[in-house]
Amino acid sequence: MPKNLTPQDHVEGVLSHNRQVTARTITLIESALPEHRRMAQTIINDLIPHAGKAIRVGVSGVPGVGKSTFIESLGMLLVEKGYQVAVLAVDPSSSRSGGSILGDKTRMEKLSLHPNAFIRPSPSSGTLGGVAQRTRETMVVCEAAGYDVMLVETVGVGQSETAVASMVDLFLVLMLAGAGDDLQGIKKGILEIADIIAINKADGDNIERAKAAKKDYETALSLMNPETPTWSVPVLTCSAMTMDGIEDVWNCILDHREKFTASGELAEIRRRQDVDWMRSLVEQELKDRFFNNPQVKQRWPEMVRAVEKGNISPTIAAETLLSLGR
Ligand SMILES: Nc1nc2c(ncn2[C@@H]2O[C@H](COP(=O)(O)OP(=O)(O)O)[C@@H](O)[C@H]2O)c(=O)[nH]1
Ligand SMILES: [Mg+2]
Structure with a gap:
């Protein structure tokens, strides 16, 4: 591989699904050097017409809820179905802490080795705005490279959820059972941006509690006005560890996609997101x-x-x- 790639090399490499060039293109995108930024913009402009076909899913939830494990499980299910899966992360803290996602990458052991999966840790460019921007651009690269499912993990704190919600088609929130007593607290805000809720770790002794939590969340949601007649937020239970219920979550994602495509809302969401991006x-x-x-x-x-x-x-x-x- 030559040391320096021209913008043309980048574009051709990405479009031909060349993994190494795809990774190098993302590295270029993450660079803060003005000449790299300029080159990255040219490349992205050329790639945008080839992007946009993927299913874009944001995955959120408090640290420890099992996001990375869930993504590994769902990702494996999808690559086995023949999908090309890209996993991205938005973690503005990663520049300071050196990145929790490093641990995540080693945890996504099976998925990271699979030829149909591409895992990219969070860019560490500092501000949330900067990180979000790089992730949007990375998404274009991955889609142009032929990845048809984007799974974007967000650290379950602060503003990063809102940033990720502004770049995905659907927001999946993982929850834990046994948190039912503070339903009206912190999680109310997250309920407002959730399109699907899944109570994770519904395995072993935890199954009954997960079922109870599902009821609690359903009740809480029934008191909120649905944002659209097309969709009322479903609450599922799953185990990222045993894979129980993971396929149901995926079917729910497909159902959402089908309905939002048919109603025209998916196209509308994306148009709005493009304006946000601009x-x-x-x-x-x-x-x-x-x-x-x-x-x-x-x-x-x-x-x-x-x-x-x-x-x-x-x-x-x-x-x-x-x-x-x-
Ligand atoms: N029992 C059980 N443990 C899980 C499940 N999913 C994740 N875990 C464990 O929970 C811990 C945190 O998981 P991780 O995926 O790193 O959570 P994240 O911080 O949300 O990305 C790890 O020790 C996982 O093994 C699950 O479905 N069931
Ligand atoms: Mg994680």
């Missing part, structure tokens, strides 16, 4: 331009000190900086 690109670029402006860079520390000392009001300082960065 908006966040513009916002990111404006920010970058501002903070990379030499005059802004030069005056920034002085303004920070002045505001800290109370010598200048934050509003005046901001105005001054913004007028430089124009």
Whole structure:
């Protein structure tokens, strides 16, 4: 493999499902170097017409609920059915912590060795916005390379759910049994973005509790207004460990896809997401331009000190900086 690939090499390699080139293209996308960014944009523009056919599923839930194990199990089921599966992750903390996903990758032992699967850890570009952007672009690359199911794991905390929800067709939330007493707490927010809920670890002694939790969640959901007449959020139980119920979750995903395709909502969701994507690109670029402006860079520390000392009001300082960065 030559050391430097031209944009054309990248595009052709990805379209011919060349695994190594696909991986290198994603590495290029994750690079922060301006010349890499420019090249990546050219490549993505060429690949976008070849993307868009995959089923895009976000997988969320609190740490330890079994997301990675679930993805390994579902992924294996799918590759055995003949699907090409790409697994991505959005974990903005991975740049700080060195990445929990490294452990995940070793855990997805079988799937990562399968020729029809492609596993890519979270980009570690720092901000959630940056990570989300890279993941969107990576999704284009994977789809253009012929992967037809995208499974996007998100760390079950903070804003990363919302970011992932804005790039997938369907949001699957894994839950644990025995958390029924704080249903109205933290999980209410997550119930609002869930399209399917699966109570995981429904195995061994836990089966009865999982069934009870399923009832609790169904009750909680019945009190919420459905977002669309096309779909009421189903609650399933499964075990990522024994594979029980995993196929049911997949059938549910297919059912959702069929209904949302027929109603036109899938196309609508994706159009809306494209607009979101455009908006966040513009916002990111404006920010970058501002903070990379030499005059802004030069005056920034002085303004920070002045505001800290109370010598200048934050509003005046901001105005001054913004007028430089124009
Ligand atoms: N009993 C049982 N354990 C599970 C199941 N799924 C995952 N686990 C275990 O739960 C722990 C956390 O799983 P992991 O997939 O890393 O969770 P994540 O943090 O959500 O990605 C691991 O020790 C898994 O072996 C399941 O369905 N049943
Ligand atoms: Mg995990």
